[in-house]
Amino acid sequence: MIQIKDLVKLYGSPPQTVLNHVELNIPQGSVFGLLGPNGAGKTTLLSILLGLVPKTGGSVLFDGDEVEQHLAEVRASIGFVPQDFAFYPMLSARENLNFFAAAAGVPRALQKSQIDFCVHTTGLQNHIDKRAQNFSGGLKRRLNLAIGLLNQPKVLCLDEPTVGIDPHSRNFILEAITELNRQGMTIIYTSHYMEEVEQICDRVAIIDHGRILICGHINELLKSRNLAKLSVQMDKPLPANILENLRQRFSIESINETHIEVQTDDPLTVINALSPVLTEANLGIERIHYGFKNLEELFLTLTHKHLRDNADE
Amino acid sequence: MNKFIALLKKEALVLSKDWHGLLVLFVMPAVFILIMSLAMQNAFDEQQNVIIEYAIVNHSEGELGDELIGLLKADPAFKATILDQAAAPLNSLVASERYKFAIVIPEDFPQRLAAGGDENGAAPVLQVLIAPTVKSYLKQLFVALVRGGIVQLRMAQLLADGGSLPQQSDSSESDLPDSQNMLADLSQVDLSLSYVMDNNNNNASSATPSSVQQNVPAWLIFAMFFVIIPISTAFIIEKQQGTFVRLRLLNLSALHLMLAKLAPYYVVNLIQMAAMIAVGMAVVPLLGGDRLNWPSSAAGLFIITSAASFAAIGFALLIATLAKTTVQATTMGGVFNIIFGALGGIMVPKFVMPPTMQEITVVSPMSWGLEGFLDVFLRNQPWHAVLPESLALLGFGVVCLIAAIFLFKRLV
Ligand SMILES: Nc1ncnc2c1ncn2[C@@H]1O[C@H](COP(=O)(O)OP(=O)(O)OP(=O)(O)O)[C@@H](O)[C@H]1O
Ligand SMILES: [Mg+2]
Numbered sequence: 001m002i003q004i005k006d007l008v009k010l011y012g013s014p015p016q017t018v019l020n021h022v023e024l025n026i027p028q029g030s031v032f033g034l035l036g037p038n039g040a041g042k043t044t045l046l047s048i049l050l051g052l053v054p055k056t057g058g059s060v061l062f063d064g065d066e067v068e069q070h071l072a073e074v075r076a077s078i079g080f081v082p083q084d085f086a087f088y089p090m091l092s093a094r095e096n097l098n099f100f101a102a103a104a105g106v107p108r109a110l111q112k113s114q115i116d117f118c119v120h121t122t123g124l125q126n127h128i129d130k131r132a133q134n135f136s137g138g139l140k141r142r143l144n145l146a147i148g149l150l151n152q153p154k155v156l157c158l159d160e161p162t163v164g165i166d167p168h169s170r171n172f173i174l175e176a177i178t179e180l181n182r183q184g185m186t187i188i189y190t191s192h193y194m195e196e197v198e199q200i201c202d203r204v205a206i207i208d209h210g211r212i213l214i215c216g217h218i219n220e221l222l223k224s225r226n227l228a229k230l231s232v233q234m235d236k237p238l239p240a241n242i243l244e245n246l247r248q249r250f251s252i253e254s255i256n257e258t259h260i261e262v263q264t265d266d267p268l269t270v271i272n273a274l275s276p277v278l279t280e281a282n283l284g285i286e287r288i289h290y291g292f293k294n295l296e297e298l299f300l301t302l303t304h305k306h307l308r309d310n311a312d313e
Numbered sequence: 314m315n316k317f318i319a320l321l322k323k324e325a326l327v328l329s330k331d332w333h334g335l336l337v338l339f340v341m342p343a344v345f346i347l348i349m350s351l352a353m354q355n356a357f358d359e360q361q362n363v364i365i366e367y368a369i370v371n372h373s374e375g376e377l378g379d380e381l382i383g384l385l386k387a388d389p390a391f392k393a394t395i396l397d398q399a400a401a402p403l404n405s406l407v408a409s410e411r412y413k414f415a416i417v418i419p420e421d422f423p424q425r426l427a428a429g430g431d432e433n434g435a436a437p438v439l440q441v442l443i444a445p446t447v448k449s450y451l452k453q454l455f456v457a458l459v460r461g462g463i464v465q466l467r468m469a470q471l472l473a474d475g476g477s478l479p480q481q482s483d484s485s486e487s488d489l490p491d492s493q494n495m496l497a498d499l500s501q502v503d504l505s506l507s508y509v510m511d512n513n514n515n516n517a518s519s520a521t522p523s524s525v526q527q528n529v530p531a532w533l534i535f536a537m538f539f540v541i542i543p544i545s546t547a548f549i550i551e552k553q554q555g556t557f558v559r560l561r562l563l564n565l566s567a568l569h570l571m572l573a574k575l576a577p578y579y580v581v582n583l584i585q586m587a588a589m590i591a592v593g594m595a596v597v598p599l600l601g602g603d604r605l606n607w608p609s610s611a612a613g614l615f616i617i618t619s620a621a622s623f624a625a626i627g628f629a630l631l632i633a634t635l636a637k638t639t640v641q642a643t644t645m646g647g648v649f650n651i652i653f654g655a656l657g658g659i660m661v662p663k664f665v666m667p668p669t670m671q672e673i674t675v676v677s678p679m680s681w682g683l684e685g686f687l688d689v690f691l692r693n694q695p696w697h698a699v700l701p702e703s704l705a706l707l708g709f710g711v712v713c714l715i716a717a718i719f720l721f722k723r724l725v
Contacts, residue, residue: 050562075562084555088323090330090547099326102319103563147559 001028001155001186002049007058009044009210018044020210022058026188026203031181033201033218034190035295041210042190043083046157049188050080079153083160085140086147089133093124093143096132097150104151118146121176138169145173155186162196174200194295206299213302222292229301230267232274233287234258242277249273258286316565320573327547328577334543338585342536343592350528350593350602366392367414367455370403373422377466381418384462391455407442410521414455415442426466437505438463446691448523448603459504521664522691525603529593530686531659534679536585537618538625538650540578545633545642548574552724553638567721571714575626582622586614608689613696617685620703620710624678627710631717634724653679681705 002024009019018041026032036042047053049060051071060067062074087096097118101111119125122142127135132143141161148156158177162170178200181187191197197204198218205215214221237257246252246260250270253261262270267290278285292298328335369385371378386393394412396403403415417440419425425438441459443452551557560570593605608614629646636642654660657677666674674680685702688694 052558052561072564075564078562080559080562082555082558084553084558086555086559088327088556089550089554090327091323095323095326099319099323100559100563103316103323103560103565105316105563 001063002026002188003059003061004045004049005059005061007045007048007060008056009041009048009053010056011044018210019048019055022207022210022212024205024212024215026186028186029181029184030203031177031187031189031201033197033204034188034207035192035194035197035204035299036190036207037192040207042207043159044210045207046080046159046188046190049157050075050078076151077154079148079151079156081145081148081156081158081161083163085132085144087132087143090131092129092131093119093135093146094128096143097128097146100147101150106150114150114152118149121149121180122146123172123176136166136169137164138166138172141165141173142169145176149180153185155188156180157188159190160192161189162191162193170196194299198295204295206295206302208303214298218295221298222294224292224298228263228265228267228291230262230264230270231287231289232260232262232285234260234278235284235286236282238283239281242281246274246277316563317569317573320565320569321576324547324573325577328543328581331543331546334546335581337542338536338539338581339588341539342532342585342589343596345532345535346525346528346589346592347596347600349532350525350597351600353524353528365390365413365451365455366394366411367416368394368396368403368406368412369416369418370396370398371418372398372420373418374420375423377423377426378418381422381462381466384465385416385458388458391458403442407444410444410446413444413447413451416440416459417442426463427470440505443506445693446521456504456506463504522662522687523603525593525597525605526687526691527662529589529597529605530683530690531662533586533589534621534657534682534686535650535654535659536589537582537621537682538628538653538679539646540581540625541629541632541646541650542643544574544578544626544629545636545646546639548630548633549636549639549642567718571630571718571721574630575623578626578629579619579622582625583618586618606690609693610689610696610698613689613694613699614686616696616703617682617689617699617706620699620706621678621682621685623710624682624706624713625710627713627717628678631713631720634717634720653677656680658683678706678709681709 003026004022004024007019007022007024008017010016011018022041022045034042034045044053048055049062049067051067051074054068062070062077065074067074088099091099094115097115098111101115102108106114119128122145124139124142124146127139132140135143141163145158145161148158156177161173165173174196177187177189181200187200189197189201201218203216204218204221206213214224235258238254238260243252243254243260250262250264250273253263255261264270271288292301369382371382382393382395385391391414396415403417406412407415419436419439421436422439425436428436439459441456443455447455551560557570590605590608594607598604628649632646632649633642636645654677656674657680658666658674659679663671663674663680663683681702685699685706688698688702689696692698
């Protein structure tokens with residue numbers, strides 16, 4: 001459905017590379033997660049897809065058509081939920097929806113039913129006549145989403161739709177997205193919350209400094225062996241000479257005296273080698289794990305940094 | 314088109330929710346008009362008292378004319394200049410405000426004086442020319458002075474002319490005019506009062522407005538420019554919130570967005586105009602100030618108001634596009650408005666400024682608007698007199714709007 005080839009974006013002067021030869025393929029019907037830390041280039045990527053920002057190089061195809069040449073059709077097929085609250089805070093939810101429906105060119109006869117659909121999908125029924133500025137963060141996010149759905153899009157692009165939100169609203173939004181996908185909508189979801197992406201996305205791309213580090217089905221990525229690690233937690237500190245000995249045979253990272261990590265695509269060989277050594281030193285194993293527990297770990301391995309600077313953000 | 318109507322409706326709705334902003338637009342100028350009109354009333358009067366000069370042309374030969382002149386000259390509030398009969402045309406001297414008044418004493422003044430006050434439609438005792446901008450209280454003062462002089466002359470005549478006394482005692486009237494008769498006489502003296510109209514624009518622009526004539530248009534134009542507060546507040550929220558991004562995705566152009574903002578605020582400006590004129594005509598006199606007169610041309614008033622509104626909204630949109638935050642916009646807008654107001658003769662009326670400052674006022678669009686308003690409120694000009702100022706305001710508005718659209722396209 002959406003193919004991005006060799007996309008480059010430079011910003012400012014001196015030119016700063018914000019998107020660096022990005023290759024992405026977003027198939028129809030998928031829930032595609034775009035994961036990346038602050039400033040990775042997620043919003044820029046979506047903006048180029050929507051023709052809001054000109055690209056420097058490469059191509060972006062929507063249903064096989066170059067986006068820049070088919071702006072009106074592409075925009076009509078995409079629903080966008082911006083990172084900011086893109087509505088009028090002094091107006092009520094209903095007034096906002098009425099305006100955006102009319103401005104989106106929804107035929108008058110269909111406006112009411114379409115607005116009703118959006119209100120139900122986002123669970124705004126009980127708040128429809130309140131001023132948007134009096135909404136909680138969660139309700140604001142839901143209104144933002146509702147407006148993005150007004151044009152009955154084929155593809156829904158959500159730019160960090162759950163920032164600053166209570167767990168109830170978060171679940172509501174995630175479930176709504178899942179339900180929309182079930183009805184056939186293709187979803188592009190950017191976030192820096194891994195758990196969310198793991199929960200609702202089937203595919204994910206991890207982006208950092210404008211580069212796509214990895215891209216594919218989540219399950220396959222988490223199983224990907226060439227990057228995977230064997231993590232062994234022991235009950236007592238490992239003597240230095242034994243560690244040195246192991247280092248000569250495997251690529252070992254010692255997290256602390258009782259915990260080692262070994263990057264390998266053949267965990268059994270490592271365990272076989274480890275077992276006599278540990279027995280000899282009279283050490284027991286407390287915990288052992290192979291593969292990536294989650295995207296966070298995968299991300300950490302790829303970038304050597306945490307996805308979020310701090311958990312509250 | 315439907316999309317544009319949706320935009321218009323939205324703007325009107327957003328505006329109607331901002332009643333704080335709206336309140337400011339109406340209460341602020343009304344308060345200024347009331348305070349300033351009443352507070353400056355005396356200042357304006359003094360301003361005019363100081364310079365009240367009048368001319369006298371005496372066509373009569375006898376002593377009576379000179380006696381009258383002597384009586385009039387005794388009043389220190391007015392300064393008389395005796396003009397030669399052959400002097401420059403009196404009408405134009407008065408029309409150009411060289412003199413606020415002129416008195417023409419006719420050749421047959423003694424005869425007219427004797428006949429004056431009779432109820433048989435005799436010729437007026439003398440002629441008084443009045444400049445167009447003279448306020449009514451001043452006119453009354455001056456006319457009273459002239460009448461007083463004439464009544465004194467007549468009383469002296471009556472007292473001196475003993476022969477007429479028996480005749481008068483035959484009648485039912487008393488021998489000597491008592492105070493009541495004097496009062497009656499005062500109002501009976503028939504003067505020919507004529508206002509001198511002016512056809513020359515240059516001279517007209519030097520006419521001095523009354524307190525209410527200055528303050529209503531001045532604070533109206535000032536308040537019209539204050540639409541910058543609600544416009545920029547709404548605009549910057551749209552900009553910051555990313556609403557504009559959404560509107561761009563709906564293929565609404567910057568021109569559409571800007572034009573949709575013009576209409577509701579134009580209506581607000583028109584209502585401001587009507588409200589402030591109402592304050593000048595109804596409320597100011599209620600509190601003891603002068604009453605604002607009807608404009609000489611309703612069409613002219615409408616044209617200059619529309620042009621000023623366009624300029625004010627265009628300027629507001631430009632500032633709103635430039636500013637990054639609401640605080641920035643309101644500060645920038647407020648500062649510009651105060652500079653425009655101070656330079657444009659809003660806070661300090663232009664006619665009390667020193668000449669160099671008066672010339673500087675042309676840099677302020679508010680002064681263009683004010684001059685246009687004064688054309689119809691003060692100088693009794695026809696509708697087309699406001700066209701130069703209106704075109705200037707229109708041009709200013711167009712430049713601002715184009716700059717705003719250009720900047721907007723680059724920013725959003
Ligand atoms: N208009 C612009 N001009 C110059 N640089 C920009 C502009 N917009 C974004 N950038 C830069 O491009 C980079 C990517 O920004 P972008 O907003 O796409 O990141 P993001 O992944 O969406 O981050 P966040 O999680 O904070 O939203 C950042 O370094 C940012 O400073
Ligand atoms: Mg972003």
